[in-house]
Amino acid sequence: MSENPFKIIRPADRPPETLRKDVMGSVRLMMLMMRFMQLFVADWSATVFENVRVLKPVRDTNDPEQPTDP
Amino acid sequence: MFKSKVRKTRELNDEELVRQLQQQMDAELFGVLYDRYVERVYQKCMALAGDRDLAKDLAHDVFLKVFANLSKFDHRSKFGTWLYRVTYNYCLDHLRKDKKVRKEDLDERVQGEVPDRDANEEALLSLRAERLSAVLDAMDARDKAVLLMKYQDEMSIQDMCMVLELGESAVKMRMLRARERAVDTYQQLYGERP
Numbered sequence A: 001m002s003e004n005p006f007k008i009i010r011p012a013d014r015p016p017e018t019l020r021k022d023v024m025g026s027v028r029l030m031m032l033m034m035r036f037m038q039l040f041v042a043d044w045s046a047t048v049f050e051n052v053r054v055l056k057p058v059r060d061t062n063d064p065e066q067p068t069d070p
Numbered sequence B: 001m002f003k004s005k006v007r008k009t010r011e012l013n014d015e016e017l018v019r020q021l022q023q024q025m026d027a028e029l030f031g032v033l034y035d036r037y038v039e040r041v042y043q044k045c046m047a048l049a050g051d052r053d054l055a056k057d058l059a060h061d062v063f064l065k066v067f068a069n070l071s072k073f074d075h076r077s078k079f080g081t082w083l084y085r086v087t088y089n090y091c092l093d094h095l096r097k098d099k100k101v102r103k104e105d106l107d108e109r110v111q112g113e114v115p116d117r118d119a120n121e122e123a124l125l126s127l128r129a130e131r132l133s134a135v136l137d138a139m140d141a142r143d144k145a146v147l148l149m150k151y152q153d154e155m156s157i158q159d160m161c162m163v164l165e166l167g168e169s170a171v172k173m174r175m176l177r178a179r180e181r182a183v184d185t186y187q188q189l190y191g192e193r194p
Helices: A017-037 A044-052 B002-010 B014-023 B027-049 B052-072 B079-097 B119-125 B129-138 B141-152 B157-164 B168-190
Strands: none
Touching (some): A017 A044, A044 B052, B027 B052, B079 B157, B129 B141, B141 B168
């Protein structure tokens, strides 16, 4: 039997070297913000994430069925 | 002292690490989780987005989202499954912007028993890799993700239910439809049935 082609096309790319530095830098920034916001904001985790994410949020007002993040 | 702390934390399993992080946020501790999962998360983002720069940004945001929401992880599933769910949802939310995700189909409503396997499955598994890759690139990201979960990551139906937040029959129906659309896409691209 031939090999599963889905396995053959699995991406083998290594994550970029800079990604760890970027993520850990953002995590430290988030921790600082969290400590501050815990004092004043109810949903501080969402507020902090919105301020540190790279990609801007998608807002499609015509589509009420967007996948929801946990 | 610092090195011995990191070495000690590296010996903890995912659940123990997450419990410690839930008690106290710690960047070094989170770095251990990052190192364990970065390759899987990045490659999943790459598989869904098909673009290195976008995959890097997606992976960055996925890890931040996980960090920000660790306190909400309830340990009912494995941490890896929960992380997969965050990755999947975040990627699809962003691919939606590029119109690579179609809206939910009404024909995905479950009617009766859904078969686990069909002729389309055999057809897809017998495709040449480069043709399969072209078919998946041309497909809606939601269908592509379901096919990758099943045939590339070999996820169980239970884990797929958790990731997709659907019942078992609905997951099977979505897979059935995704296989049908993959075969249709192949026909459009190559002018023949696989």
